[in-house]
Structures are given as C-alpha cells and as structure tokens.
Amino acid sequence: MEKELLLQVKDLNIEFHDHLIPETVVYDFDLELREGEIVGLVGESGSGKSMSALAIAGLLSRRDMKKRGQILFEGRDLLSCERDVLRKIQGNEIGIIFQEPMTSLNPVRRIGWQVEEALRIHTDFSKEERYQRAIEMLQSVELEDAERIYRQYPHELSGGMRQRVMIAAAMICNPKILIADEPTTALDVTIQAQIVELLKKMNREKKTSILFISHDLSLVRQLCQRVMVMQGGYVVETGSVQEIFDVPKMEYTKKLIAAIPKVVRKSN
Amino acid sequence: MHDKKRKNYNLMVGGIITGLMLFFILVGIFYTPYDPNGMDATAKFAGISFKHPMGCDNFGRDVLSRVMKGAGTTLGVAAGTVFIGTFFGVIVGAVTGYFGGILDEILMRVNDAIFAFPSILLALVFISLLGSGTYQVVIALGIAFIPSFARIVRSEFIKYKNMDYIKNARLQGAWHLRIMFVHILPNTFTVLMSAIMIGFNNAVLAEAGMSFLGIGVQPPQASLGRMLSEAQSYLFRAPAYAIFPGVVIILMVLGFSLLGDALKREE
Numbered sequence: 001m002e003k004e005l006l007l008q009v010k011d012l013n014i015e016f017h018d019h020l021i022p023e024t025v026v027y028d029f030d031l032e033l034r035e036g037e038i039v040g041l042v043g044e045s046g047s048g049k050s051m052s053a054l055a056i057a058g059l060l061s062r063r064d065m066k067k068r069g070q071i072l073f074e075g076r077d078l079l080s081c082e083r084d085v086l087r088k089i090q091g092n093e094i095g096i097i098f099q100e101p102m103t104s105l106n107p108v109r110r111i112g113w114q115v116e117e118a119l120r121i122h123t124d125f126s127k128e129e130r131y132q133r134a135i136e137m138l139q140s141v142e143l144e145d146a147e148r149i150y151r152q153y154p155h156e157l158s159g160g161m162r163q164r165v166m167i168a169a170a171m172i173c174n175p176k177i178l179i180a181d182e183p184t185t186a187l188d189v190t191i192q193a194q195i196v197e198l199l200k201k202m203n204r205e206k207k208t209s210i211l212f213i214s215h216d217l218s219l220v221r222q223l224c225q226r227v228m229v230m231q232g233g234y235v236v237e238t239g240s241v242q243e244i245f246d247v248p249k250m251e252y253t254k255k256l257i258a259a260i261p262k263v264v265r266k267s268n
Numbered sequence: 269m270h271d272k273k274r275k276n277y278n279l280m281v282g283g284i285i286t287g288l289m290l291f292f293i294l295v296g297i298f299y300t301p302y303d304p305n306g307m308d309a310t311a312k313f314a315g316i317s318f319k320h321p322m323g324c325d326n327f328g329r330d331v332l333s334r335v336m337k338g339a340g341t342t343l344g345v346a347a348g349t350v351f352i353g354t355f356f357g358v359i360v361g362a363v364t365g366y367f368g369g370i371l372d373e374i375l376m377r378v379n380d381a382i383f384a385f386p387s388i389l390l391a392l393v394f395i396s397l398l399g400s401g402t403y404q405v406v407i408a409l410g411i412a413f414i415p416s417f418a419r420i421v422r423s424e425f426i427k428y429k430n431m432d433y434i435k436n437a438r439l440q441g442a443w444h445l446r447i448m449f450v451h452i453l454p455n456t457f458t459v460l461m462s463a464i465m466i467g468f469n470n471a472v473l474a475e476a477g478m479s480f481l482g483i484g485v486q487p488p489q490a491s492l493g494r495m496l497s498e499a500q501s502y503l504f505r506a507p508a509y510a511i512f513p514g515v516v517i518i519l520m521v522l523g524f525s526l527l528g529d530a531l532k533r534e535e
Binding site: 025057058059087088089091092093094096097100103104105106107108109114117120121122166169 | 430432433434435437438439440441442443446451454455457467
C-alpha cells in the first residue's frame with residue numbers, strides 16, 4: 001500500500017552568489033519522503049547533504065536556490081510560499097536536530113525553556129500545559145529525572161543528554177518530519193546506538209518521517225528503509241537499503257560500503 | 269585559583285563602596301542635617317566641626333547636606349544617561365548586528381560620525397540647541413553615549429547570530445524580533461553589564477564636568493560638579509568645600525569601576 005507523500009523535492013539547485021562566479025553546491029536534488037518513512041542521505045563531507053537538509057528546513061536564503069526547484073510539503077511549495085506560512089511549518093511540522101549537541105543549545109537558557117520554545121511559538125498553551133508537555137517529552141527521550149533536567153542549564157549535561165534534549169525540543173510539536181543532520185557524529189559509539197534507537201522509537205510511536213543524514217553507513221543500514229547517496233553535489237544512487245547494500249551500482253557507493261569497518265577475528 | 273580570588277576581591281570592594289554610596293544618597297533624599305539650599309551668614313566658610321562635619325560654603329550652606337543631595341542629582345543624571353545610551357544603543361546594535369547589509373552600513377556610519385566627536389563636545393552642541401538644565405544634560409549625554417553601546421551590542425550580535433542554537437531557534441519558526449531579544453540578548457548581558465558600569469563612570473564624570481563648566485545642573489540645585497566649580501574660587505579659604513565633593517565623586521567612580529571590572533572578568 002502506498003503511503004501518503006509528505007515531502008517532495010524536485011530539481012533543487014543550491015548556488016551561492018557570494019563571489020563573482022556563482023558556486024553551485026547541490027545539483028538537481030530530488031527527494032520523496034512518505035509518511036512514517038526513514039530515508040538516509042549519505043555521502044562524504046562536502047557532498048551537499050547538509051546543504052540540502054538546511055534548504056528543506058528553510059534556513060538558506062531563497063536567492064541561493066534557482067527558480068525551477070521546488071520543495072513541496074503536503075503540496076505547498078516552501079520556496080515560494082509566504083514567510084509566515086513557512087514559519088508556521090518550521091518547528092511545528094518540520095523539526096531538525098544538528099550534528100553538534102554542544103553548541104545547539106543556548107547556554108543562558110534553562111533546558112525546559114528551550115524544549116518549550118516551539119510550543120511558545122506555535123501554540124497558545126498555558127504555562128502549566130507547556131510544562132506538562134515538556135516533562136513528557138523529556139521522559140519520552142529517556143532522560144531520567146526530567147523535573148531536575150528541566151531546571152538545569154546546558155553546561156550541566158553531557159553530550160548524549162544534550163542530543164536527547166535536542167530531540168525532545170525538535171519533537172515537542174509532533175512534527176511530521178524530523179531532519180537529523182548527522183545527529184550521532186559528535187557522540188561516542190554506545191551513545192550513538194542509543195540515539196539511533198531513540199529515533200527509531202520516535203518513528204514507530206509517533207509515525208514521524210525521518211530524513212537521516214550521515215556518513216556512517218552502518219548506522220544508516222540499521223535505521224533507514226531507503227538510502228540516497230550523494231557525491232559532489234549530485235545524488236548518484238537511490239534505492240532501498242537492501243538494493244544499495246547488496247547490489248551497489250555505482251563505484252562510489254561500493255567504496256563507501258567497503259569503508260565500513262568490519263570486525264575480523266584474527267585466526268592464529 | 270589566584271585570579272579567582274582577585275576577582276572576588278574586586279567585586280566585594282566595589283560592591284561595598286557602591287552600596288555605601290547608594291545608602292548615603294538614599295538617606296539624602298529623605299533627610300539632610302540642614303536645608304541644602306538654606307543660607308546661614310554666620311557660618312560662612314565655617315571649617316570642619318561637629319555642627320558642620322564638612323564645613324560650609326561661601327553662602328554658609330552646609331556642605332554635608334549639599335553633598336548628600338548633590339550626589340543624588342549626579343547619580344540620577346548618570347543613571348538617566350546610561351539608560352538612554354543603553355536602550356537606544358541596544359536597539360541600534362541589535363538591528364545592525366543581526367540584519368547586516370545596507371541598513372548596517374548606514375546606521376554604523378552615522379554612529380561613526382557621532383563617535384568621532386568627544387562626547388563632552390557633542391553634549392555641548394546639544395546643550396546649545398536644547399538649552400541648559402538637568403534634563404537637557406541627561407538627553408545630551410544620553411545621545412552622546414549611544415554609539416559606544418551600539419558598537420558593543422553589534423559586535424556581540426554578529427558573534428551570536430550564526431551560533432547553532434540561534435539557527436535552531438530560526439528553524440523552530442521564531443520570528444526575527446523574538447530571536448534578537450529573547451534568544452540573543454541574554455547572551456550579551458555579561459558584556460553589556462560591564463559596559464553599563466563603565467558608562468556609568470563616564471556619565472558621572474561627564475555630568476560633573478558639564479556642571480563644572482556651568483552648563484549642566486543650574487544653581488541653586490546641588491550637584492557634585494557644580495559644587496566643585498563653585499569651590500574653586502575659595503580653594504584656600506575653605507579647602508573642605510572642594511575636597512568633600514571631590515572625594516565623593518572619586519568614591520562613586522571607584523566603586524562602579526571596580527564592579528564593572530569584576531563583572532568583566534566574570535565573562
């Protein structure tokens with residue numbers, strides 16, 4: 001059964017006009033994201049995967065995107081809609097988590113305040129309702145002692161805890177799409193696995209679609225249903241996880257897969 | 269470890285001096301030993317005594333009473349000046365730092381133009397336009413103080429606007445004003461606080477200087493600078509008249525600069 005199409009990106013081109021000669025970083029990017037689906041976007045540094053994600057989230061200025069590209073969220077084009085419409089979608093329908101949990105929380109605001117921020121912007125919940133919701137969220141990202149963390153400042157938490165807080169903040173309005181821009185890169189391996197489990201849980205329980213950006217193919221294999229491989233600004237290969245990992249067509253994909261470290265037991 | 273101790277020391281001494289000054293001024297509002305403007309011909313140039321702990325001036329007015337009132341006037345002018353400077357400085361700095369572009373260029377060049385004049389000179393220009401008086405001094409000095417605050421706030425905003433958590437706030441759908449004043453501004457408080465303290469000092473000195481020149485607070489209202497200016501003619505006949513207002517200015521400035529210094533080191 002075909003699930004409802006949430007997000008459709010057509011012919012997205014990103015080019016920067018900061019210099020005399022415009023510099024294109026993403027060419028003809030296409031993406032389809034369906035309800036409840038987890039899509040992985042992989043590629044090396046500088047391949048344009050984060051740029052594509054930022055464009056979808058609406059952080060890039062519109063003049064950096066060529067006119068023919070389209071980002072359709074439930075049929076509305078985010079590139080040509082009113083700013084207010086875009087702002088209502090941001091944080092409410094599309095959430096985002098960044099790579100670096102150490103710098104993505106405001107150091108002078110309490111955790112609770114930051115988790116509630118999206119509610120403050122998008123809903124007219126009372127203070128108590130917001131508090132209830134924030135505590136629920138902090139608990140659902142498996143943080144122990146949510147009431148205490150609610151009152152703490154970011155510097156009091158570890159990297160893994162902060163990334164959980166980021167997930168809680170991004171998910172508080174129950175967005176339909178969660179963009180995770182290398183959410184595990186700055187964390188150590190055991191925490192990585194926990195965060196991936198958490199994303200899986202969010203996907204399972206809340207039916208959130210996830211665009212998972214990573215250069216770690218083994219994580220993508222664990223988490224995603226479909227994978228897109230990017231190189232030098234182009235999407236070079238798209239397919240289901242089985243297809244990509246079992247029968248990679250492109251030489252570049254084969255190299256990426258070969259780069260996954262394998263556990264080899266030394267025989268004596 | 270050593271540095272930490274010295275910081276606390278500054279904060280403590282600055283806090284104590286400022287606290288004593290504020291107490292002194294507060295008492296002056298409700299109670300002074302004599303009427304600060306009341307003249308007593310028999311006590312003209314009276315020296316230090318139990319009756320007049322700081323002596324009397326050329327009209328036989330009690331210097332202690334006048335210092336108590338005058339410190340209040342000076343502090344009020346300084347507070348008003350810093351408030352105007354901070355308020356508009358934050359707005360200008362936030363807008364230019366956050367948005368950048370052509371607006372930034374225009375506002376900052378105007379800022380540079382104002383900044384190019386010494387603030388006393390600039391205040392003199394405004395005074396000649398507005399006329400002299402306490403409120404005019406506050407407005408004139410306040411305007412002269414805007415550029416320095418605007419610069420500080422602008423550079424802070426430029427530093428913070430590209431931080432991940434500010435991007436994150438934008439991606440949560442926050443509008444620009446909210447990002448500027450709810451997300452970024454609290455981050456600038458440490459820097460802003462020390463700038464306010466330093467600004468306060470400059471304002472106290474500027475008020476005293478302008479009153480000394482005769483264009484600030486008008487007689488018979490007491491202000492520290494005014495008193496110094498009046499006292500200079502009688503420096504040898506009644507040295508106490510000049511010394512006490514001067515000492516109070518020094519203490520006020522010292523207290524605030526120690527506080528400002530301590531807050532800056534906190535950063």
